Amino acid sequence: MKYAEADWRSRGACLSVDPELFFPLSSVGPAARQLNKAKSVCTQCPVRAECLDFALATRQVHGVWGGTSEDERRRILTRIDRQRSARRAKVAVAAGRTR
Numbered sequence: 001m002k003y004a005e006a007d008w009r010s011r012g013a014c015l016s017v018d019p020e021l022f023f024p025l026s027s028v029g030p031a032a033r034q035l036n037k038a039k040s041v042c043t044q045c046p047v048r049a050e051c052l053d054f055a056l057a058t059r060q061v062h063g064v065w066g067g068t069s070e071d072e073r074r075r076i077l078t079r080i081d082r083q084r085s086a087r088r089a090k091v092a093v094a095a096g097r098t099r
C-alpha cells in the first residue's frame, strides 16, 4: 500500500488550508462549492494517490480524501467489494466448494 510508505501526510497540499474545507456538510448547494474547492486543492497534491489509498483502506466515510468525495469513495469501495466477492466465488468454485 502506498499510504504505508513514509510520512505522506506531512506532504499534503491541504496542510496550508483550513481543514474544515475538506469536510463539507453535503454535496449540494453551497457545500458543493466547498467540495469542489477542496477537490481542486487535491489536484495539486503530490501525495494524492497515497491519500486515496489510505482513505479506501481505512474506509474513511467523511470528508474529501485523495481528491474524492464521500459518494465517490463509496462507489469505489462498492466496486472493490464486488470484485473481491466475485474473486472469492471463483476461487471457491475452482476449489469445489459451494455454500
Ligand code: SF4
Pocket (backbone or CB within 6 Å): 009, 011, 012, 013, 014, 015, 022, 041, 042, 045, 046, 047, 048, 049, 051, 052, 064, 065, 066, 067
Ligand atoms: S489528496 Fe487532498 S486531502 Fe489528501 S493530502 Fe492531498 S490535499 Fe490533502
